[in-house]
Amino acid sequence: MPLLKNGVAAHVNSSNQFLKKIAKSPDKFMPYREHAPTRIRSRDSIYNDPAGLRTSVGFWNVLCFCGVFYGSEFACEDGRHFDDLDDWKAFSNDKSESYFVVKSAYGSLQGDRSIDQVKEYWAKSHLWEPLIKKKDLSLFDIYNFLLQSSVDGGRSTSSRKKGSQPPKGNNKSSSKKVFVNIGSLTAILITGDLIYAGILPMPSPLDWGKFIEKVSKGALDGMIMLGLIDEDTTVPQAFADLYDFVNGVLTPEEKSAMTYDVLMSEHSLYLASNDFVAHVDDTSPCEGLASVHGFMAYVNKMSTRKDVIVAFIDGTTTLVKGVSAFVNGLAALVHVIAAFFNRVAALVNGVVALSMVGQPSSTALQPTLSPPSSTAPQLTATLQSPHISNPNPNLHHEPTTLLPLPILLPHSFTAAIPQPPNPKGQGAVRLSSPSSSALRFDLLSLFCDSTPHRHLLVSFS
The missing domain is CATH 1.10.340 (Endonuclease III; domain 1)
Known part of the structure; x- marks a missing residue:
């Protein structure tokens, strides 16, 4: 939590674009409501x-x-x-x-x-x-x-120009x-x-969730962006689940430092769905994106980039400098949650689901014998981790060994993304498309577990 530890002024000229943006306009972008x-x-x-x-x-x-x-x-x-x-x-x-x-x-x-x-x-x-x-x-x-x-x-009267009069000939109230x-x-x-x-x-998480549902503003959009609401999950219950989930992960010291409560949780959802999407919707380099946290997410955005990097990084590593801005929704999720809950970074275990349109050239994807298909059938890949968790919109999850990753390709492929190659959990796999077809990525779910200290991130090169 560098904003609280070092103070806002310490980051005005930071090389971290996210912290720099907050430091220059903290009243607009400070993720910790009371600070x-x-x-x-x-x-x-x-x-x-x-x-x-x-x-x-x-x-x-x-x-x-x-x-x-x-x-x-x-x-x-x-x-x-x-x-x-x-x-x-x-x-x-x-x-x-x-x-x-x-x-x-x-x-x-x-x-x-x-x-x-x-x-x-x-x-x-x-x-x-x-x-x-x-x-x-x-x-x-x-x-x-x-x-x-x-x-x-x-x-x-204050919104009229001085000296002006109400329009004549219109007596309608x-x-x-x-x-x-x-x-x-x-x-x-x-x-x-x-x-x-x-x-x-102070309202309960469930009561504040009812309030969010009633006012139907930015926090609700944030919950939708995070994939917390579906036909089986009400808005109040989804908010209560999210609050309880994060409340159980943060330490008492962290919660005290950031003034974590139901109001801050709502505030974070509003920022996630609004201000920070605008922040990353540009071509400037994004740095310091390593800290992703255990939240569900659903993002469906398009990119014109032809290459994608799937990077395994630990909780202290800065993602490759000079990388172009993430797709809007994913970047918003990464930035906002990273700023809020740094400790959760050590718990994140995997990202579920990539889908891609375009012929891959990397040996990371090996074609099967299935015939070509113009309808781009949904295919399967597996992310191998003994600690990965099964997706569930309510943040309740069960351990599983293999997690399917649907990949959409013009031909039938099966891919296995390997474990990180070194003890620190760092490494990268590059998937490339030689054609001009845009790569389409759907980040379906992001989960956290207690071990190991590792992330799986997706970025554009």
Whole structure:
């Protein structure tokens, strides 16, 4: 966990592109939810008084922090609680808006993100106290409250250009958000922040899984990407299985250092499905990809590369420098999980399933006597390991000796990927296609076991 061990600043100029990206914009990309700079500041200034958070002033400060200040120089370095609107005006009077606002604070550009919303939030903050006094307040009560709309004929005043008027000749009422710039993902973050502050109890993995299913946002996409959901597995149960699986692998020290809980688990799934996919969708070299961890995955992406390297590496080895970026989904999985759960790297045992279109030239694949087929029948190869695990979307697995690897080829082939050639578990097998046909890879499942300390990775050369 280098980000926590050495601090974010130590990686600003890192040769590891993944760590460098996080270090340059930790509020956007920090995988450990409670360790982003702006979050740390807000926890000590905005969320440190549970009684105050139950008041309209406390709620106003939460709205301002999330809807206006998040990610700004003010939020990171000088973030503070304001007693009322006059207190805010006195503090902000001689400061530029850019000090308080970053319009792309959450990734996408919010053109109407402005300090004008501070006043607007103040006018609506009185709505909070009737809700917070509700008996048996739930996650969904908070979430739905933050996203509520009203019918008053148009956009918020802060989103209109100064001096402009509502369109004439259109008296039809339209709904607008009560709390401008508080979208669904921001509402999830606020709900989580209120849990940490003690306003709501920490939910069980199953209850937070129900919340993920209801809001149907980034974390759900992450679970789908990891192959955790199928017709027999509900979203809440899949999330609970994933949480319990990782919770059982990490040490108490690691969980304490990263603040591992159900909220961080959800946060990691969101990052896995969004921000880091964008990170690897380029042609820059990817380094430090050695630490893959024991998660199920399903990736179905295309590559125009003609060669592929199947590399066995140990938990400390850096994958070949200069290797082109992984296919989006696989790279996202590798990067994000590597950053979260380094210890699991020593437990990973294998990757299941490669499928390839194109005539192989490597002796790693030996043709059988089966006749050519234009329909590219599904064929079989075996990954030989006494410790490999059988795939199961629920992360429950049983040891097996041979694990089938379906390979799609224009001819019938059977391939055996051998054990790593040296005691450290390092080595590589190259599969090449002399034709211009793209290689198609489906990473179906990734598993971990207690031994040996070895990975199987796929990358493009």
